[in-house]
Amino acid sequence: MSARAWRWLGGGLLAAGTALALVWSALLVWANGEAAYYGFPHVARQHLALHCPYFVAQDETTTISATITNTNPHPTTFGIQSWLSLPLGLDTLTEHRRLAPGEAWHWSREIGPENRDLRYFVFASVYVFGGYPIPQRQSTCGAFVVPVQGISGNTIWWGGTALALILAVIGFGFWWWGQRNVHIPTNTRLAAKFFFVLTPLSLAVAMWGPWMLGVAVLVVGSMAALIFISGWVAYGH
Incomplete structure (x- = not known):
């Protein structure tokens, strides 16, 4: 050639x-740009390491997740408030857990077709509070909905x-x-x-x-x- x-x-x-x-x-x-302006409450400035899918299929149910570790030298109660997109509002869930020193909370929440909004997206925002002096943290993410079924x-x-x-x-x-x-x-x-x-x-x-x-x-x-x-x-x- x-x-x-x-x-x-x-x-x-x-x-x-x-x-x-x-x-x-x-x-x-x-x-992610759409998620930033979707209308979630913005409570904390500190970034949370939030794991979100990048793409989701039309019929897929998957999860978002985060890990919270108690770095205090004493037992501490942490709270997680999460918001998921819905066509007519927000799906809000608040959870609490008391962690021993050094213990980690591997938190996750399901997202599915019911959370699809603006036709092409699923949005989520997660806020972690409690555990003073550990700072409050929050992150928001968006996933693009791929118009296929049967494959993740x-x-x-x-x-x-x-x-x-x-x-x-x-x-x-x-x-x-x-x-x-x-x-x-x-x-x-x-x-x-x-x-x-x-x-x-x-x-x-x-x-x-x-x-x-x-x-x-x-x-x-x-x-x-x-x-x-x-x-x-x-x-x-």
């Missing part, structure tokens, strides 16, 4: 992998994530092999490298970073995409 063919094949695979990563990231950032959203998310990374790695390798000893505009080279980094970066930020940072990564990534695609098409590289 000619060097030009390697470049076109590699560029196409790299673009496909990055596009899939950006779509996945955009859906998750959209869900977790499978769809991680399957798409793996596919995006594989396409990006193989595509970049093919493109890099085909561009050796060929003059290619510097902007195109930089954009290809940037895309290679952007694929895992956008997914990581969407999963673990603030949703506003995710928006910034998506905007910058889209601008770089225009540079890469225009250079690739114009110069045939």
Whole structure:
């Protein structure tokens, strides 16, 4: 296969992998952005390590979870108040548990199709209180509802994530092999490298970073995409 063919094949695979990563990231950032303004009470500023699904299927029932540990040297009572989205309001639940020093409470709550709202989302907010001097903590999250049934959203998310990374790695390798000893505009080279980094970066930020940072990564990534695609098409590289 000619060097030009390697470049076109590699560029196409790299673009496909990055596009899939950006779509996945955009859906998750959209869900978390909507959750931030959904109308949950905002009680505490300290962040709670809340584990939420990224995608859920239309018919799926899954869980959100958090772990609360009593770091006080004495028994302490903790409370957890959780809110789940409903089409006509909020589903609120308050629970209490007394923990011995060093004991952990592995809390979880089910979310299902009944919590779907705004057509495409499930939202949740969890607030932990009590246990002074341990600070109050709260986190909010959103999950995107995938229009499929019979397969878990977790499978769809991680399957798409793996596919995006594989396409990006193989595509970049093919493109890099085909561009050796060929003059290619510097902007195109930089954009290809940037895309290679952007694929895992956008997914990581969407999963673990603030949703506003995710928006910034998506905007910058889209601008770089225009540079890469225009250079690739114009110069045939």
